[in-house]
Amino acid sequence: MRIGFVGLGLMGSPMAMHLVRAGLDVAVYNRTALRAEPHREAGAVVCKSLGELGGLCDKIFICVSDTPDVESVIFDPGGLADSLAEGALIVDHSTISPSASRGFAHRLAGLGVGFVDAPVSGGTKGAHEGKLTVMMGGSERDVASARPIVSIYAAKVSHIGPVGSGQLMKCCNQLVAGLHVLALAEGFRFAGRLGLDQATAHEVIGSGAAGSFIWKHWGAQLLEGNLNPGFKISLHRKDLHLVLEECQKSGLDLPGLKLLIELYDRAVEEGLGELGDQALGRVFKDQQLRL
């Protein structure tokens, strides 16, 4: 059994490296080949094409950015669908459309190839430490087959339900996280404008019933003036649009989500997309504020 890994970005690179270091027989592919050098040095086979990787492997893990990227990796001419043998399994760690994931699984089933959607949370920190949370959607058999490998870089692996449900759970996660980012942005803004010391506000509020992971960790980054991305505004914006799509299909109206979409869209328009989520408050115009 050889493991394939496609997509050696900020998340995929450390994830794939965990597999290589665990002693598995790993082949990797990345559009920009240079990013595969550390993996080659650690013992991975570096493939020149997706077709080559598909011919070598029977379990392929994908970690790219968005729905069209996953579709392209699998279904473009010369992609995985052309090269994988019957009985192979694709595990997709990207955060993409739940509905599209179901479509991909359906098309792959016709080729005898299994599919598990397995979006992750925990950011680059979780990827490096091998402590990601992974939300898997797929059949019992496929999830059981993916689990021991995924567990190498995950602290928590949950089988949510059928294909697509991993992505739905990730949607829910990104919605909740987005509202927590809004709470951080508005809390700091209120404190700054009303003359409260933001460090005191961060400490006092974070220690009680209004505390959250995001308030604590991203608030600390804000106080240090660190706007570097643990998670980029542009990616959270993409995810929130996935949530919105699912809501629209279900006739579900979530006013908080609507507000988030407005703010994240504006943030990206104003050039804040490459900053970390903790910088969302910059969409507010008060430039005198510490935010």
Place this chain on the structure above:
Amino acid sequence: MRIGFVGLGLMGSPMAMHLVRAGLDVAVYNRTALRAEPHREAGAVVCKSLGELGGLCDKIFICVSDTPDVESVIFDPGGLADSLAEGALIVDHSTISPSASRGFAHRLAGLGVGFVDAPVSGGTKGAHEGKLTVMMGGSERDVASARPIVSIYAAKVSHIGPVGSGQLMKCCNQLVAGLHVLALAEGFRFAGRLGLDQATAHEVIGSGAAGSFIWKHWGAQLLEGNLNPGFKISLHRKDLHLVLEECQKSGLDLPGLKLLIELYDRAVEEGLGELGDQALGRVFKDQQLRL
């Protein structure tokens, strides 16, 4: 030195009881005298009027509901301002208007009476366990004088700044908490409508970067179908209007706050005010949901 305590409601009653049990010389007053019986049995002097209490005590702690209640306790004919001796100190644990607090302090200063605003967080659970968080605004001297007594029922006592700043910090806290309640409401609603198991969503999402105190604790209550108030929707609504007042005075526009005001107003109009904050999602119309 005798300690006075005014307002033996859900919060004030256990707070006053902690002082009595600590062996302090405590006098209490409550509009409904019956609620003072447990304190009498524990050794407190029960006063028949605010004038009587004001004549007996030099440090008075107030815990009532809203700005007009505090104003009435202090400044109505026969209230504390009429009976307190020069050099006395009032510590107000109610959550009320920061600006009004500054006004009260100013009027009391003319009588030689000190004032500290000292709103609390931690709910009835924190009050019973003596583990409240207290945010104090006032002069160094007044705060130092209040601190040893407040510490009897608090796990954390912070001196935020001058009079009014305790209330401002509480405003900030209630804003952040409100957005976390919205995250809980929308997260559960999304999960329920999109066919995810809400208990799984609660567990998976709560263990990662989207976790919060409110998601964890109030989400668990939601899953049990427990909508009893640790903190009432109607009180959170009142607090959010205090936040809005302060924002309007500062020309500060917070879109998340605006949305919260809309939802909490609607919740109270629809008769949800006496339920706990965890029931906010009930304002959404999908009655088939578990929310």
